[in-house]
Amino acid sequence: MAKELEWFDNTEHEILRVANRCHTVLFFMAFNFDMLSWYAGGGSRPLGSAAQSISRAVKGIDTVKYFNGQEMEISLYGTAVKAAGLAYNRIAKYAAFQNAILRFLTLMVFVQGFWYATTLVTRTTTFQEYSGYMTAFWACLIAGQQIETIFPLVIVLEKGKYAASNLRRLTMVDVEFDLTRRRAGVSPRKCNGFIAFQDVRFHYPSRRDVAGLNGLSMFVNAGETVFIVGKSGCGKSTLANLLLTVWKHNSGSILIDENPLEKLDRKWIHDNVTYVPQRPALFNESISRNIRFGKANTDNLTHKDIWRVCDDVFLTEVITGLPNGLRTKLKSGGTNLSGGQRQRVSLARARLRDTSIMILDEPTTGLDEATKVLVMNTLREWRKDKTTIVITHNLSDIRPNDWVYVMDAGRVVQVGERRTLEALYQGPFADLLKNVETPYEESIPPESCYEESLIDYYMDDPEKENQCPNRTTILPFVENSINAFRQSLAPRAHKSFNPSRVTFQNHRATTAAPPVPSRSQTIKRATSQSRKRPRRTRQSMEEIPPKPECKSTIMKGQQGLRHIFSTIGPNTSWSDKLGIAIGLLCCIVSAAATPAFSFALARLVYIFFTDLSGTGTKAAFWALVITGIALLDAVTSSLQLFLLEKSAQRWIDSVRIRAYGLVMSQARSWFDVDKNKTSRIAQDLEGNAEEMRNLLGRQLGFAVGALTILGIGVGWSFTQDVQLTAVGLVAIPVLLLVLRVFSWVTERCEERCNGESEQLAIFLRDMLDNLVAVRTLSLKGYFDHKHHRLLRRSLSAGRKRAVCTGLTVGLSDTGVFLATALLFWYGARLIVQNGLALEKALTVFSMLLFSLSNSAATLRIVPQVSI
Numbered sequence: 001m002a003k004e005l006e007w008f009d010n011t012e013h014e015i016l017r018v019a020n021r022c023h024t025v026l027f028f029m030a031f032n033f034d035m036l037s038w039y040a041g042g043g044s045r046p047l048g049s050a051a052q053s054i055s056r057a058v059k060g061i062d063t064v065k066y067f068n069g070q071e072m073e074i075s076l077y078g079t080a081v082k083a084a085g086l087a088y089n090r091i092a093k094y095a096a097f098q099n100a101i102l103r104f105l106t107l108m109v110f111v112q113g114f115w116y117a118t119t120l121v122t123r124t125t126t127f128q129e130y131s132g133y134m135t136a137f138w139a140c141l142i143a144g145q146q147i148e149t150i151f152p153l154v155i156v157l158e159k160g161k162y163a164a165s166n167l168r169r170l171t172m173v174d175v176e177f178d179l180t181r182r183r184a185g186v187s188p189r190k191c192n193g194f195i196a197f198q199d200v201r202f203h204y205p206s207r208r209d210v211a212g213l214n215g216l217s218m219f220v221n222a223g224e225t226v227f228i229v230g231k232s233g234c235g236k237s238t239l240a241n242l243l244l245t246v247w248k249h250n251s252g253s254i255l256i257d258e259n260p261l262e263k264l265d266r267k268w269i270h271d272n273v274t275y276v277p278q279r280p281a282l283f284n285e286s287i288s289r290n291i292r293f294g295k296a297n298t299d300n301l302t303h304k305d306i307w308r309v310c311d312d313v314f315l316t317e318v319i320t321g322l323p324n325g326l327r328t329k330l331k332s333g334g335t336n337l338s339g340g341q342r343q344r345v346s347l348a349r350a351r352l353r354d355t356s357i358m359i360l361d362e363p364t365t366g367l368d369e370a371t372k373v374l375v376m377n378t379l380r381e382w383r384k385d386k387t388t389i390v391i392t393h394n395l396s397d398i399r400p401n402d403w404v405y406v407m408d409a410g411r412v413v414q415v416g417e418r419r420t421l422e423a424l425y426q427g428p429f430a431d432l433l434k435n436v437e438t439p440y441e442e443s444i445p446p447e448s449c450y451e452e453s454l455i456d457y458y459m460d461d462p463e464k465e466n467q468c469p470n471r472t473t474i475l476p477f478v479e480n481s482i483n484a485f486r487q488s489l490a491p492r493a494h495k496s497f498n499p500s501r502v503t504f505q506n507h508r509a510t511t512a513a514p515p516v517p518s519r520s521q522t523i524k525r526a527t528s529q530s531r532k533r534p535r536r537t538r539q540s541m542e543e544i545p546p547k548p549e550c551k552s553t554i555m556k557g558q559q560g561l562r563h564i565f566s567t568i569g570p571n572t573s574w575s576d577k578l579g580i581a582i583g584l585l586c587c588i589v590s591a592a593a594t595p596a597f598s599f600a601l602a603r604l605v606y607i608f609f610t611d612l613s614g615t616g617t618k619a620a621f622w623a624l625v626i627t628g629i630a631l632l633d634a635v636t637s638s639l640q641l642f643l644l645e646k647s648a649q650r651w652i653d654s655v656r657i658r659a660y661g662l663v664m665s666q667a668r669s670w671f672d673v674d675k676n677k678t679s680r681i682a683q684d685l686e687g688n689a690e691e692m693r694n695l696l697g698r699q700l701g702f703a704v705g706a707l708t709i710l711g712i713g714v715g716w717s718f719t720q721d722v723q724l725t726a727v728g729l730v731a732i733p734v735l736l737l738v739l740r741v742f743s744w745v746t747e748r749c750e751e752r753c754n755g756e757s758e759q760l761a762i763f764l765r766d767m768l769d770n771l772v773a774v775r776t777l778s779l780k781g782y783f784d785h786k787h788h789r790l791l792r793r794s795l796s797a798g799r800k801r802a803v804c805t806g807l808t809v810g811l812s813d814t815g816v817f818l819a820t821a822l823l824f825w826y827g828a829r830l831i832v833q834n835g836l837a838l839e840k841a842l843t844v845f846s847m848l849l850f851s852l853s854n855s856a857a858t859l860r861i862v863p864q865v866s867i
């Protein structure tokens with residue numbers, strides 16, 4: 001018993017000593033991981049700007065094509081991708097450096113452990129003590145191997161950590177409006193619809209220099225319909241957003257039925273105030289569902305009710321013309337409908353909702369003259385006796401006896417019935433009327449705000465000029481268009497819209513400023529010119545057949561590895577190809593270091609068993625050999641990591657810039673195909689491209705390494721003892737079978753997981769794009785439910801993948817353990833019965849175990865890096 005305890009003490013002592021070394025290694029790792037995390041963070045920023053670039057250009061593809069901006073977009077994308085590539089190279093360089101140190105230190109732990117063990121062994125004579133040292137040593141060896149398997153995952157881990165900390169940041173933000181609080185404030189039983197704005201002032205937090213509202217005062221009686229007019233940017237939509245509590249006013253007061261807004265329950269406000277925004281908020285749902293969103297409780301809602309509201313807004317004909325009628329699924333933002341049709345779906349929803357207060361922001365924009373009149377007449381009919389605020393640029397919507405508020409620079413500057421205001425030949429309203437003669441704004445189809453921002457992007461931001469090396473090739477086109485357009489306007493300049501004349505500082509003033517259009521106005525005109533001939537232009541774009549090479553390069557279905565790797569040649573420079581060749585050579589050398597290490601180790605172990613007298617010197621020699629191997633392994637494995645990662649990054653950068661170029665040159669109709677959605681293109685060029693990089697950057701290296709180790713290990717073992725090696729190799733067919741089943745199963749699981757996460761991404765984008773509508777239409781419940789459903793499906797797909805992965809990894813481990821047990825048992829039998837030399841048996845054990853466990857570890861790593 002005393003001996004047993006002594007043995008235990010010794011063993012524990014050893015393990016603790018080696019563990020101490022491990023702690024040093026781990027401390028170093030922890031320190032470096034933080035540095036890597038810092039690099040990983042830096043790398044994702046340029047990648048974010050590349051993703052934004054794709055999203056902006058693909059969503060606004062019409063504008064890109066009108067302005068012939070493909071080259072500029074490709075160039076901007078290329079710049080962002082290259083910046084991301086450089087950042088990734090820095091990460092790879094750092095990870096390679098870290099890998100070198102860690103690999104070296106881990107192997108050195110064994111040398112140190114053995115060095116110390118030799119000292120102990122020379123002092124001891126009992127077999128139990130030997131076995132104690134051996135147990136401690138093998139325990140450390142296995143622990144070391146496990147640490148080694150972490151190395152290739154360092155970048156993956158760090159990127160995951162960075163992503164998690166970003167997500168955490170989102171979960172920690174303070175919530176200004178807690179939508180989950182059901183009743184927070186007064187909820188009067190009835191809403192009469194009286195509205196008052198008293199000296200309301202408001203600044204958007206991002207633009208403190210410009211007043212959104214600047215002392216606005218206005219009153220709307222219950223049941224009244226009033227109109228708000230004023231030049232663009234004077235604060236009309238801001239007023240609506242404040243009433244809906246989307247923003248909070250800075251000073252003054254807003255009352256509904258004499259209750260200050262801040263005292264009212266937010267849900268009550270949203271239940272009683274409907275806002276039909278300028279840009280219709282349409283979701284990636286069926287037309288029917290989009291209209292039904294108007295009602296909180298749709299239980300009693302029949303198909304007939306939906307058709308009735310569609311009738312009211314003259315939408316029936318449009319819907320019956322669609323192949324799936326009311327069930328037609330809209331794209332996010334309703335982009336598969338025309339501007340006027342979107343507007344009417346949004347109006348149909350408002351019609352169904354029909355709350356006591358309704359604000360319609362440019363409800364007739366995008367409609368033809370006849371439909372405009374019909375829609376306005378019906379609107380007046382169904383909003384009779386209910387408070388209605390119509391914001392409009394279209395003065396023909398306003399009848400002589402309608403009450404009008406004229407706004408300018410964030411406040412009301414003129415009030416009265418239209419006929420009274422019209423009778424004054426001077427003043428803000430009169431100025432607006434003068435400019436109605438050339439209603440070019442009316443002919444502009446309501447493009448998304450997004451496209452306008454893209455136009456501004458091309459034209460207004462001088463910084464972008466610097467970012468785009470090819471800008472000189474694009475600007476002449478744009479500027480020529482503008483000049484041509486200016487000239488075409490010249491003969492009828494007196495009719496043109498001149499916003500500089502519409503300055504309403506006070507009721508009387510009209511400035512005598514010369515009618516020089518500002519740059520952005522000129523651009524708007526150019527845009528409107530482009531838009532005036534859109535049908536022809538679009539049609540002509542539709543007619544351009546996709547280039548044949550475009551068709552062939554857009555991949556269909558899953559590609560074989562051979563096909564994927566065949567794209568390396570045309571997409572990499574000679575220096576990258578050399579880098580790949582050196583990287584693969586390093587893989588082989590680094591892999592060869594493992595059996596060499598096992599061989600040196602076997603010699604060391606053999607010395608313990610046989611040659612106690614000379615243990616010190618011989619052990620020192622083999623310890624030095626191991627140090628040399630550790631150095632070689634550290635250098636080659638790091639070179640491999642860096643060179644392959646760097647070349648792989650260049651490869652995918654080149655592929656994605658080429659692919660993006662092809663996407664931009666596709667005919668307009670190509671973008672309407674479902675599988676060419678913005679989210680899909682972004683996913684292919686970003687997430688999927690990164691997966692593709694891993695094929696060359698990591699998985700090819702692992703595969704070459706595993707094959708080399710296996711080849712050397714098995715070959716070497718055969719030279720020692722054929723019989724024993726043959727028995728040990730029983731595990732290989734098992735491992736191959738597991739690998740085959742594994743890749744088949746993970747492929748399927750991966751497909752499903754990708755599909756689910758794409759659905760989730762589309763949903764999130766759809767919801768975030770229409771966040772204001774989600775809040776004001778009280779749709780949080782519906783979207784929460786949908787989000788949970790998609791999350792559940794995604795989770796279930798992930799769970800299945802985890803089970804499959806876990807089972808296969810477990811099976812491969814079991815295979816290795818069984819093979820190990822078999823090898824040891826059969827080896828012992830051969831030693832005892834056939835007189836096999838211990839030295840040879842130990843070499844075979846060590847070689848086969850290392851090579852088999854390394855292959856099994858590769859099996860584990862390959863799927864993990866691809867997750």
Ligand SMILES: Nc1ncnc2c1ncn2[C@@H]1O[C@H](COP(=O)(O)OP(=O)(O)OP(=O)(O)O)[C@@H](O)[C@H]1O
Nearest residue numbers: 204206207210212231232233234235236237238239
């Ligand atoms: N989210 C925002 N962040 C910062 N500034 C904004 C934001 N929305 C509007 N603004 C600014 O506030 C001012 C008033 O904008 P608002 O949208 O109310 O104008 P508008 O009268 O509705 O114009 P339009 O007739 O073109 O729709 C403008 O100067 C605008 O640039």
Ligand SMILES: [Mg+2]
Nearest residue numbers: 236237278361
């Ligand atoms: Mg507006």
